[in-house]
Amino acid sequence: MRLVFAGTPEVAVPALDALIDSGRHEVAAVVTRPDAPAGRGRRLVASPVAERAEEAGIEVLKPASPRDPAFLERLKEIGPDCCPVVAYGALLPRVALDIPVHGWVNLHFSLLPAWRGAAPVQHSIMSGDQITGASTFLIEEGLDSGPVYGTVTEEIRPTDTSGDLLTRLAFAGSGLLAATMDGIADGTLKAVPQPAEGITLAPKITVEDARADWTAPALRVDRVVRGCTPAPGAWTVFRGERLKLVQVRPVPERTDLAPGQLAVGKNSVHVGTGSYAVELLWVQAQGKKPMRAADWARGARITEGESLGG
DSSP, X not given: OEEEEEEOSGGGHHHXXXXXXXXXXXXXXXXXXXXXEETTTTEEEOOHHHHHHHHTTOEEEOOSSTTOHHHHHHHHHHOOSBEXXXXXXXXXXXXXXXXXXXXXXXXXXXXXXXXXXXXXXHHHHXXXXXXXXXXXXXXXXXXXXXXXXXXXXXXXXXXXOHHHHHHHHHHHHHHHHHHXXXXXXXXXXXXXOOOSSSOOBOOOOOTTTTBOOTTSOHHHHHHHHHHTTXXXXXXXXXXXXXXXXXEEEEETTOOXXXXXBEEEOSSOEEEBOSSSEEEEEEEXXXXXXXXXXXXXXXXXXXXXXXXXXX
């Protein structure tokens, strides 16, 4: 098939590579979000997908909106059979959805209908799921509600951050997306409507969602930290300033600390929760680089009775 690939962040690059390397399909163009300011100098930088497409000599389209008439006209000129999508980052209007013969097929990082929305991987970890995966589905105007072509499953490991899990899903999902394109081209793959039961929503994680609640059980604190790493980053308050929580570890054998209460050992920092303690492994104070929690505690000269949480 003749394809136009839509995607923006690094997590979409493995799927683009899989389609370029498949040998069965032509990636005629790539659609991505416009260049965005990045770094201290805030200079405009192309998206990872745009950079990869340019390396491969593929035409790159960067509409400010997929409703842009000039973009829609160019898409019609290219005449794609299908438009595979991975984390593009903008809602597609009906006029765009109707252009390719086989529609727009999205690679979504959950087992639909679970975790429809912008942050499925973060929510799956924060909710304590043991299994997740990726799904390919035909995009319609509802939120991730279109019929599903295929899925792959992935175990969520006890120490997975959302970054760890998303990286694995990006590579597993790239093979799924390529296989979906093959099946559509062959006429051997039909999309199946999603069941009405089991729908859960995964809205974007807010800064407040990422704040550690020390009255919650230790497992919940651990899941929030892992689910919010690397973005938006779990945090708490210490001496009136925000302290980023990079990595923690539940410590079931320690139950003597009140929620938020700090206990500093020679090479350890424990914090009380609503159940048992967690050990702070890595933290990041405001204006500082990430550091081992024991080094942070020594520098902060924490006194007995101090706590986290504000």
